[in-house]
Amino acid sequence: MNTAALETRGLHKSFGALTVANAVDFRLEHGARHALIGPNGAGKTTFVELVTGALRPGAGQIRLDGADITNLPQAARVKRGLVRTFQITSLFRRLSVLENVTLAVCERQGIGGGLFRPAGHHRAAIEEAHSLLERLGLEDDSLRPVNMLAYGRQRLIEIAVSLALSPKVLLLDEPAAGVPSSESGTIIEVIERLPPDIALLIIEHDMDLVFRLAQRITVLVQGNVLVEGPPDLIAADPEVRRVYLGERVPT
Amino acid sequence: MMPSRAVEAFARRHRYHPLEALPWLAAVASYFVFPDYLALGAQVLATILFALSADLVLGYAGIVTLGHAAFFGTGAYIAGILAAHGWGEPITGLFAGAAMAALLGFLSGLVVLRTTGLALLMQTLVIATMVAEAANKASFVTGGDDGLQGMAVWPIFGLFRFDLFGHTSYFYCLTVLFLCWLAARYIVHSPFGRSLTGIRENVRRMHAIGAPVARRRLVIYTISAALAGISGALIAQTTQFVSLSFLSLERSGTVLIMLIIGGVGRLYGAFVGVPLYMVAQNRFSEIDPVYWYFWIGLLMVLVVIFARGGVLGFFDRFRR
Numbered sequence: 001m002n003t004a005a006l007e008t009r010g011l012h013k014s015f016g017a018l019t020v021a022n023a024v025d026f027r028l029e030h031g032a033r034h035a036l037i038g039p040n041g042a043g044k045t046t047f048v049e050l051v052t053g054a055l056r057p058g059a060g061q062i063r064l065d066g067a068d069i070t071n072l073p074q075a076a077r078v079k080r081g082l083v084r085t086f087q088i089t090s091l092f093r094r095l096s097v098l099e100n101v102t103l104a105v106c107e108r109q110g111i112g113g114g115l116f117r118p119a120g121h122h123r124a125a126i127e128e129a130h131s132l133l134e135r136l137g138l139e140d141d142s143l144r145p146v147n148m149l150a151y152g153r154q155r156l157i158e159i160a161v162s163l164a165l166s167p168k169v170l171l172l173d174e175p176a177a178g179v180p181s182s183e184s185g186t187i188i189e190v191i192e193r194l195p196p197d198i199a200l201l202i203i204e205h206d207m208d209l210v211f212r213l214a215q216r217i218t219v220l221v222q223g224n225v226l227v228e229g230p231p232d233l234i235a236a237d238p239e240v241r242r243v244y245l246g247e248r249v250p251t
Numbered sequence: 252m253m254p255s256r257a258v259e260a261f262a263r264r265h266r267y268h269p270l271e272a273l274p275w276l277a278a279v280a281s282y283f284v285f286p287d288y289l290a291l292g293a294q295v296l297a298t299i300l301f302a303l304s305a306d307l308v309l310g311y312a313g314i315v316t317l318g319h320a321a322f323f324g325t326g327a328y329i330a331g332i333l334a335a336h337g338w339g340e341p342i343t344g345l346f347a348g349a350a351m352a353a354l355l356g357f358l359s360g361l362v363v364l365r366t367t368g369l370a371l372l373m374q375t376l377v378i379a380t381m382v383a384e385a386a387n388k389a390s391f392v393t394g395g396d397d398g399l400q401g402m403a404v405w406p407i408f409g410l411f412r413f414d415l416f417g418h419t420s421y422f423y424c425l426t427v428l429f430l431c432w433l434a435a436r437y438i439v440h441s442p443f444g445r446s447l448t449g450i451r452e453n454v455r456r457m458h459a460i461g462a463p464v465a466r467r468r469l470v471i472y473t474i475s476a477a478l479a480g481i482s483g484a485l486i487a488q489t490t491q492f493v494s495l496s497f498l499s500l501e502r503s504g505t506v507l508i509m510l511i512i513g514g515v516g517r518l519y520g521a522f523v524g525v526p527l528y529m530v531a532q533n534r535f536s537e538i539d540p541v542y543w544y545f546w547i548g549l550l551m552v553l554v555v556i557f558a559r560g561g562v563l564g565f566f567d568r569f570r571r
Contacts, residue, residue, distance in 0.1 A: 054458070078461030090459070092452040098261055103449050104460040106442045112462055113470075114442045118265035122442060123258075130258050142257040165460060 003066035005030045005199035006051065006082070006169045011060035013043075013050055013223075020046040022223040023060070028169060028199050035202045035214035039243065043223040044203045045087060048171050052084045053077050064169065078107075081168030085161075087177055087203070089154045091146045097157055098142040101129035104164035129164060136160050136190055152183030159190060169199045176206055188212060211235070265440035274522040278425055289417030290489075295529050296424035297485040300431055302510045302521035304478035307435060309507070310516030311444065312471045313451030314364070317503050318375030319479055321359070321382040322352040324498030326480025331399045331493035332392055339405040345427065345484045352480020353473050355382070360472040364465065367454075376500065383498035398494035402487070413489065420489040427485055431478055432518075438474065439518055447471055451516075512554050514561030523562045 006028040013021040020043040028034050038044050049055040051062055053074035062070045064082050072080075092100050105125045106112040120126070133139045136156050141149055146157060155175060162170060175191060176184040188209055194200065204210050210217065210231075217234045219226040221243050227234065234240055281292055301323055308314040326348030333344050363374035386393045394400055406412040411419045438444045449457045450464055457464050487493045496502065505528075513524025531550055535543035558565035 052459070054455075074458045075461045075463050078459065084459060086455075086459070090453060090456045092449055092456060094452060095448065096261075098257055099445070102261070103445060103457075106446070107460045107462050112442050112446045113467060115438060115444075116441065118437070118440045119442045119445050120262040120265045120440070123262060126258050126261050130255055139255070139257070142255075143260060161456075161460065 004028055004063070005032065005065060006201070007063040008051065009061045009063070011047075011050060011062065012058045013046060013055060014058060020223045021050060021057070021060075024220075024223070024225055026218060026225065028201050030199055031196050032199045032201075033213055033215045034200065035204055035210045035217045036220060037204060037207075037210055037217060038220035038226075041222075042220045044220055045173060046223075047220065048084055048173050048203060051171065052082060078165060081166065082171075083162045083165045083167035083169070084171040085158045085173055085175060087173040089151070089158050089178075091154060091157055091161065093147040094145050096143050096145055097133065097138060097149070097160075098126070098129055100146060100157060101132055101160050101164050102126050104161045105129045105132075108165045132160055132164055137186075150183075152179045152186065155179055155187055156190060159187075163194075167198055169201070170194070172200065172202045172204075174204055174206075175202065176204070176209055184209070271519075274519065275429065282421055286416075289421045291529070291533060293417050293420035293424045293489050294486065295526050296421070296428050297482050297489065298506070298509070298529060299521045299525045300424075300428050300485065301479055301482035301506050302513070302525050303428075303432065303435055303518070304475045304482060305506050305510050306515060306518065306521055307438070307471055307475040307478070309510065310518075310520070311439060311447040311451060312468055313454075314468060314472065315368070315372050316375040317372055317500065317507070318359075318377075318379030319475075319506060320498050320500070320502035321375075321379040322356055322476040322479035323483035323502060323506075324386065324493075325355050325382065325483065326352045327483030327487040327493045327497045328386060328393055328399065329480070330484035331402050331487040334402040334404050334488065334491075335399055339403045341404055341407055341423070341488050344404070344488060345481050348484030348487075349477040349480045352483070353477035356476025357469065357473045360469045360476075364468050364472060376503075379498065379500065379503055383495060386498055387495055393493075393495075396495065398492060399487075400492075402491040402493075404488045404491060413491075417489075424485050424489060427481065431481060435478070436518060438471075443467065443470070508551065510561075512551070512561055514563030517563055520561055520563055527562065 004027040008024055008026045011021050011024040024047065036044055036047065046055065050057050053072060061068060064080055069077055069080065102125055105128050106122065109125060111122060111125065130139065130142060133142050138153065138156060138160060141153060146154060159175065172191065176187050179187060191213060202210065202213060214231055217231055218228040219234060219240050226243065227237055227240060278296065282289065285292065305319050308316060329348040329351045330344040333347060359378045363371055363378060366374060387395055404413055407419065407423060413419045446457065446462055446467055450467060454464060483497060509524040509528040510520055512528055513520030513522065532543065532547060535546040539546065554561065560567065
């Protein structure tokens with residue numbers, strides 16, 4: 001069997017009596033467009049935290065492109081191309097947009113701890129950050145502090161920062177959460193235009209977005225994988241309709 | 252492709268602004284304007300360095316500490332003990348003080364920086380108390396409660412003798428402060444320094460972009476400890492005396508107060524807050540020897556009410 005971009009085997013996590021990940025087996029193929037859905041409290045964000053290393057699993061294994069990363073610290077996983085965005089925008093709010101992205105570029109290039117040259121002399125890093133902002137149509141805002149921007153723009157910067165890390169696997173935690181529907185279109189377009197070699201896992205509530213972007217869907221309920229498959233199968237699955245889409249299925 | 256305006260602006264940010272010459276001009280001018288206060292002036296300059304070191308951890312990395320006197324006092328005692336035991340060469344004394352303070356910062360940082368917030372605050376306090384108690388118990392080298400006696404500091408480079416009026420002390424402290432300020436400024440504008448700001452602003456995000464946060468915090472804590480050590484050594488050499496008060500909680504607290512009065516996280520807060528506090532203390536204690544602390548307190552209250560962000564933060568409002 002070929003290696004997956006990201007794979008978990010028997011991933012387990014509980015907080016006291018509450019099990020939030022129960023032996024989760026999951027595969028994200030290279031270049032996949034995969035969605036992880038589930039009702040509130042299903043353990044979707046916990047899954048992201050486990051995979052990225054913010055939380056330690058109680059049991060199980062995480063593999064990135066075949067290599068076991070279960071015990072690697074968060075930073076080391078990012079260096080290997082495992083990158084996430086946050087459900088609630090998590091940026092350097094008082095710093096400029098350009099600086100937000102430049103900090104990420106510097107960390108990826110391994111110059112983030114450099115003491116012996118002013119940051120401004122790392123032209124290549126700043127220019128890379130700027131061209132990334134241009135790609136996402138954010139260049140006009142590049143010198144403004146993040147907290148001056150509309151929330152929809154901030155969501156885009158969240159994606160820009162993650163792209164600055166050259167991800168191989170990108171976990172998008174509700175990329176359009178909190179954004180008015182008039183602006184979510186831009187975010188969907190940006191996600192659609194992402195390089196095809198990035199394996200995408202989209203954690204989402206918005207079903208329109210999921211069915212528009214995902215080629216494969218995993219449904220998570222109370223820490224368990226309920227079902228996995230292509231969108232049309234998921235939409236038709238009576239069990240999914242019952243627990244997730246809230247529909248009463250006549251038996 | 253034309254380099255964009257934004258990239259240019261960003262790439263120039265570390266360049267010197269004419270206003271940055273102001274504190275140095277003021278320091279040189281003070282030498283001529285207040286020739287009778289050079290001893291106080293030297294103390295102020297050395298204490299600015301102490302506050303600057305605190306600004307690096309508190310203002311940039313967001314590490315709240317109540318134990319910075321541990322490093323200040325260590326630097327002072329090392330330089331003092333050397334000078335009291337036959338090695339009065341001042342420059343090597345500074346380096347020795349800096350090295351020991353840095354070592355203490357590194358070792359204690361390994362432990363205390365594992366935590367954040369209140370737990371961190373308590374642990375810095377504990378470390379400082381332990382160091383102070385150790386110095387108290389080791390009275391055979393430190394002089395304990397009586398303070399360290401008998402320091403003999405040699406002339407700088409064998410040329411400039413420390414005089415009674417403080418001419419040498421003043422320029423010695425000014426030069427060392429200037430060099431340390433250059434280093435601190437360089438650090439703050441380096442990618443490392445920017446990443447510290449990132450850690451202060453949003454540590455979760457720093458982890459998510461793959462920054463080794465724990466290592467960065469340890470590095471700046473060690474650098475800051477070294478600068479605090481130099482500051483302590485300066486004061487020891489120029490006053491030729493070290494006492495346990497150099498390690499006291501009051502010392503740790505006062506430096507934070509001076510920094511807060513000036514403005515935290517802007518590299519220049521120390522240059523405003525320290526002279527303001529120390530000159531006010533000097534004046535008040537002369538005018539009103541009994542209640543001078545009350546006036547200092549009043550000054551603090553006014554700053555907290557009317558100038559959040561310190562004096563420099565207050566002026567920021569007019570810039571926008």
